[in-house]
């Protein structure tokens with residue numbers, strides 16, 4: 723499949739797919755085509771046993787400067803209501819395998835929201851995160867108000883959404899928006915390294931762990947614990963659990979098969 727607004731590459735040995743946003747002329751602004759291409763590639767990767775984890779990046783200079791404002795400008799309320807974008811965001815959210823964001827430069831508006839669709843975020847020291855929609859007379863429209871507050875807490879989320887001010891990588895690290903900060907030259911490499919580690923783990927366990935972790939954002943503790951217990955029980959039926967435990971006992975490296 724050929725894409726116009728992203729590039730993809732697969733490290734077959736590592737089982738890692740890298741998606742690079744590729745609209746440099748617009749600071750990787752997320753137009754509808756780009757969102758749809760990201761969603762398409764993730765849907766394919768979900769079905770592909772040869773992919774265990776995904777890295778998503780905007781490259782060395784910028785992650786993404788948000789929704790494409792020039793495209794957005796032509797939409798009236800009815801146009802926004804009928805927009806395909808929420809459907810594409812939903813498809814991205816439904817990706818069942820781990821997705822790691824490698825962020826250099828701006829991650830603004832929809833760019834910051836895309837970051838929050840990822841399971842782990844690695845930021846270069848140059849990274850800047852923000853929800854500047856207020857400057858355009860709008861508010862975040864792809865989960866920014868909901869996910870940011872759940873991630874960084876009320877004081878910082880409110881400051882970012884109401885003032886439009888950006889935060890740097892180290893502030894994002896302290897606020898738990900990102901997991902690690904590295905020198906910009908290492909951002910993609912570190913994300914790939916982490917994706918490789920995760921892709922080497924038993925895939926069914928990884929998938930259920932992601933599902934259980936994400937559910938904690940949406941559910942009460944009792945329901946979350948029930949879901950965790952069911953996933954834990956289900957894993958007792960997998961060959962990979964037998965293999966993992968046997969390998970530990972026999973002091974050897976496990977060979978997981980994804981079943």
Ligand code: CAA
Nearest residue numbers: 748749751787788789790791792830831832854862863864
């Ligand atoms: N949409 C469309 N084009 C964009 C863009 C965006 N979000 N961000 C940058 N660009 C384009 C600019 O128009 C410019 O193109 P031209 O050279 O053709 O004019 C090019 O990228 C470079 O941008 P600047 O000249 O502005 O570069 P800068 O270094 O001075 O500033 C910036 C960089 C701070 C990212 C600035 O471009 C900016 O503030 N961008 C908009 C950020 C923003 O408001 N994002 C939120 C969008 S709304 C949203 O995301 C809604 C949602 O959640 C659903």
